[in-house]
Amino acid sequence: MAYNTNVYLVIFLPIVIVIYQLCPKRYRWITLLISSVTFFVLISKWLILWALLTVAVTYTSARIIEYVRNTTNKYSICKCIMLIGILIDVAILAVLKYSNFAFGIIGKISGNDFDIVSLAVPIGISFYTLQATGYVLDVYWEKIPAEHNIMKLSLFLLFFPTLMEGPICRFPDVANSLYEGNPITSKSLNLGAIRIGFGLFKRMMIADRFNAVLDYFYGTDPNYKGIIVIACAIITTLQLYMEFSGTIDIVIGSALIFNIRLPENFRQPFMAKSAAEFWRRWHITLGVWLKTYVFYPVTTSRLVKTWNRFAKKRIGRHFTKIVTSAIALFPVWLINGLWHGPKITYIAYGMYYFVILVLEIAFEPVGKSFWKKVRLKEDGFVVSAVRLVRTWIIIVLGEMLFRAESISQFIKLCANIFTTDFGVDVMGAKLVDMGLIVQDFIVGAISIVIVFALDVIIEKRPDFLESIPSLPRAARWAIYYFVIIVIVIFGAYGDAYRSVELIYANF
Amino acid sequence: MKKVLSGVLFFVILIVILIALGFVFSPKYLSKNINIDKESDVDTRLAKEADYTLDIIVLGDSLSYSSISPLEWWRDYGYACYNFGLVGGKLTDVKKAYSTILTSQKPKLILLETHVLYRDDSRDNEANNIITKAINSIFPVTKYHENWKAPFMDRRSGFFKGFTISHTIAPGENRDYMIPDDEEDKIVSYNIETIQEINELCIQNGGELLLYSAPSMKNYNFARHKALCNLAADMNVEYVDLNLPGDDLKIDFTTDTRDGGDHLNVYGAIKATGYIGKYIHDNYSLPDKRSSDIAAQWNEILEEYTRKLAE
Numbered sequence: 001m002a003y004n005t006n007v008y009l010v011i012f013l014p015i016v017i018v019i020y021q022l023c024p025k026r027y028r029w030i031t032l033l034i035s036s037v038t039f040f041v042l043i044s045k046w047l048i049l050w051a052l053l054t055v056a057v058t059y060t061s062a063r064i065i066e067y068v069r070n071t072t073n074k075y076s077i078c079k080c081i082m083l084i085g086i087l088i089d090v091a092i093l094a095v096l097k098y099s100n101f102a103f104g105i106i107g108k109i110s111g112n113d114f115d116i117v118s119l120a121v122p123i124g125i126s127f128y129t130l131q132a133t134g135y136v137l138d139v140y141w142e143k144i145p146a147e148h149n150i151m152k153l154s155l156f157l158l159f160f161p162t163l164m165e166g167p168i169c170r171f172p173d174v175a176n177s178l179y180e181g182n183p184i185t186s187k188s189l190n191l192g193a194i195r196i197g198f199g200l201f202k203r204m205m206i207a208d209r210f211n212a213v214l215d216y217f218y219g220t221d222p223n224y225k226g227i228i229v230i231a232c233a234i235i236t237t238l239q240l241y242m243e244f245s246g247t248i249d250i251v252i253g254s255a256l257i258f259n260i261r262l263p264e265n266f267r268q269p270f271m272a273k274s275a276a277e278f279w280r281r282w283h284i285t286l287g288v289w290l291k292t293y294v295f296y297p298v299t300t301s302r303l304v305k306t307w308n309r310f311a312k313k314r315i316g317r318h319f320t321k322i323v324t325s326a327i328a329l330f331p332v333w334l335i336n337g338l339w340h341g342p343k344i345t346y347i348a349y350g351m352y353y354f355v356i357l358v359l360e361i362a363f364e365p366v367g368k369s370f371w372k373k374v375r376l377k378e379d380g381f382v383v384s385a386v387r388l389v390r391t392w393i394i395i396v397l398g399e400m401l402f403r404a405e406s407i408s409q410f411i412k413l414c415a416n417i418f419t420t421d422f423g424v425d426v427m428g429a430k431l432v433d434m435g436l437i438v439q440d441f442i443v444g445a446i447s448i449v450i451v452f453a454l455d456v457i458i459e460k461r462p463d464f465l466e467s468i469p470s471l472p473r474a475a476r477w478a479i480y481y482f483v484i485i486v487i488v489i490f491g492a493y494g495d496a497y498r499s500v501e502l503i504y505a506n507f
Numbered sequence: 508m509k510k511v512l513s514g515v516l517f518f519v520i521l522i523v524i525l526i527a528l529g530f531v532f533s534p535k536y537l538s539k540n541i542n543i544d545k546e547s548d549v550d551t552r553l554a555k556e557a558d559y560t561l562d563i564i565v566l567g568d569s570l571s572y573s574s575i576s577p578l579e580w581w582r583d584y585g586y587a588c589y590n591f592g593l594v595g596g597k598l599t600d601v602k603k604a605y606s607t608i609l610t611s612q613k614p615k616l617i618l619l620e621t622h623v624l625y626r627d628d629s630r631d632n633e634a635n636n637i638i639t640k641a642i643n644s645i646f647p648v649t650k651y652h653e654n655w656k657a658p659f660m661d662r663r664s665g666f667f668k669g670f671t672i673s674h675t676i677a678p679g680e681n682r683d684y685m686i687p688d689d690e691e692d693k694i695v696s697y698n699i700e701t702i703q704e705i706n707e708l709c710i711q712n713g714g715e716l717l718l719y720s721a722p723s724m725k726n727y728n729f730a731r732h733k734a735l736c737n738l739a740a741d742m743n744v745e746y747v748d749l750n751l752p753g754d755d756l757k758i759d760f761t762t763d764t765r766d767g768g769d770h771l772n773v774y775g776a777i778k779a780t781g782y783i784g785k786y787i788h789d790n791y792s793l794p795d796k797r798s799s800d801i802a803a804q805w806n807e808i809l810e811e812y813t814r815k816l817a818e
Binding site (some may be wrong): 005006007010011186437438439440449467473477480482484485488489490491493 | 620
């Protein structure tokens with residue numbers, strides 16, 4: 001039951017809305033919990049037991065940490081319990097999701113073929129495990145008190161809109177609104193519907209339209225060359241953005257209906273002028289999680305502090321910064337890659353950004369002095385444009401690696417960019433086969449322009465979408481009708497199209 | 508109260524607009540006003556065929572509509588066949604399409620390309636299909652919306668009874684293709700249930716199911732061949748695998764594929780169609796309609812098809 005399906009939008013969500021509203025305020029969070037469990041069971045059936053095990057471990061470890069600290073003040077015991085809790089949560093994830101991958105690699109190295117049983121993986125395990133470990137660490141660091149009601153903690157970890165694609169929430173950011181049971185109002189309905197509509201527009205007008213092209217492009221041998229590879233790499237990036245951010249819009253919209261405000265996961269990522277900035281705008285909640293629970297602990301660790309003191313005197317401030325950043329960024333990007341799934345291309349994707357971010361830090365002074373020499377202002381149009389295009393190239397190559405079936409396919413595609421036999425005829429014939437005509441691409445392109453125009457407006461006015469319900473009725477309804485009718489007529493759904501699966505739901 | 512009334516009014520206007528759009532986009536209205544010839548929607552394709560004239564239908568995904576050219580059979584045997592292959596179709600989509608076809612046709616032979624059995628499908632999809640069907644019946648625009656493309660479609664684009672002509676040659680290579688081994692690539696239970704339901708539907712409507720696997724280096728191997736043989740035996744239906752090397756069918760993946768061994772081009776499709784056509788002719792008793800009422804219209808399309816083949 002993906003968020004963009006009729007089952008969710010026409011049946012599940014409206015039923016939950018009605019039941020939630022009819023319930024007395026203090027029981028409304030229970031409605032959400034029952035709905036979340038139902039949602040989970042409908043998708044993953046008995047695998048919910050794994051999720052409940054994670055809930056139990058997380059709840060118990062947080063409660064014990066709090067109890068030990070309040071009664072004995074023995075921080076070493078607290079640390080031990082924190083580590084055990086996190087290890088069990090991560091072990092569940094590792095066994096279910098990564099054991100096949102690990103045994104496969106061991107088998108290849110040792111030359112033995114292991115007879116591996118393929119384990120079923122519960123939906124959203126990567127998302128709720130990150131939330132669970134973050135929660136235990138926050139309790140251990142005394143940032144938040146432990147939640148005493150296991151049902152409430154279950155709701156935080158398994159809240160149905162966030163289950164499949166995030167955003168990865170931190171307990172203090174959402175707990176209150178989750179449990180308050182605020183009534184659904186016409187304003188919350190309007191705001192939620194607008195976000196859902198915007199998400200559906202991104203998915204159905206763009207992501208789903210180009211799905212067949214990319215399925216075919218990556219599904220066959222990489223025979224395409226030149227301009228076709230470049231075009232498909234750009235479409236890959238756009239599709240991933242439209243699919244993921246579109247789904248997040250539906251998720252945030254669903255929560256907004258219940259007056260629950262989830263953290264934003266995207267902030268106009270294609271306006272970034274560096275890879276580092278891109279990751280502050282793309283999958284923001286994963287970035288925040290990694291920064292909070294991996295990057296900071298590493299940079300503030302005794303080992304890194306000692307290194308800083310030692311190195312600054314010997315190799316200078318800049319080189320010390322480079323090495324320190326590399327030490328802290330390596331685990332961040334290794335986890336980032338691994339988190340996406342047990343696949344070599346994902347690990348390579350993590351390492352790709354690790355190298356680029358370290359290079360960005362290393363060459364920062366060189367870049368600054370270069371712009372100074374050519375007498376161009378760093379915040380001027382030319383430098384901004386160069387940085388923007390450079391970042392787009394980095395992003396597009398990264399997403400092609402992310403989507404590629406294998407490293408060798410990615411390398412071959414990259415090499416094919418520089419060949420002259422473009423293979424346009426083959427691709428053209430294929431597009432006709434897939435029912436995609438020139439007008440499909442025109443509709444897709446116009447939709448992309450609309451989304452990016454809105455992104456530019458939202459960059460300047462972050463509350464733009466929320467201001468729509470305050471518009472005069474005629475203008476408001478005109479916008480609503482326009483979006484609905486455009487999606488109904490020009491949306492890529494029905495027999496002729498295959499909707500793109502929730503890409504991040506598999507992570 | 509004012510807000511409630513305003514909300515009701517909003518939805519009433521929306522419903523009126525959607526119903527009106529459904530009328531504008533319906534194949535009946537469009538076929539009167541615009542020449543729609545290349546369709547991917549089953550209803551739109553059906554609307555162009557006279558009721559109860561088709562004796563053979565082909566179902567499946569892209570491997571079906573790239574491998575069987577119905578007009579070859581019309582020319583050689585006088586069989587009235589239509590290829591209803593769906594872009595990226597799953598088995599539940601195929602079942603839905605067959606149910607739709609049964610509303611105006613009663614085919615005697617249902618040729619089903621087996622690759623759909625290896626497409627991932629689930630109950631969730633079926634639930635979604637039920638809701639989609641309900642929405643489509645209330646607001647037909649959601650069913651026919653793709654007809655916005657109709658004015659841009661070229662009648663000479665080469666869509667012949669569901670078959671698209673592709674002269675493109677892109678050779679493929681797969682050293683493991685159809686090498687015998689002991690493995691069996693099992694079909695998921697849900698797809699087995701669905702194919703059995705399709706078979707029952709065929710029997711109930713006086714049709715016979717014939718499974719076939721189109722030649723495809725990318726999608727077939729010996730493990731799948733074994734699983735499909737076993738399935739056909741269990742269901743007591745005929746199965747023809749065009750991936751097995753035979754004396755009568757010589758698919759050459761250096762010339763007969765348009766995309767590296769995934770799908771056949773027109774040269775491969777003519778070979779595959781010819782082989783299955785002979786098999787049907789030898790094993791089934793189907794009417795030759797070359798002197799029936801539909802002959803004039805079919806011959807006209809055949810002429811255009813023959814011209815297109817020669818281009």
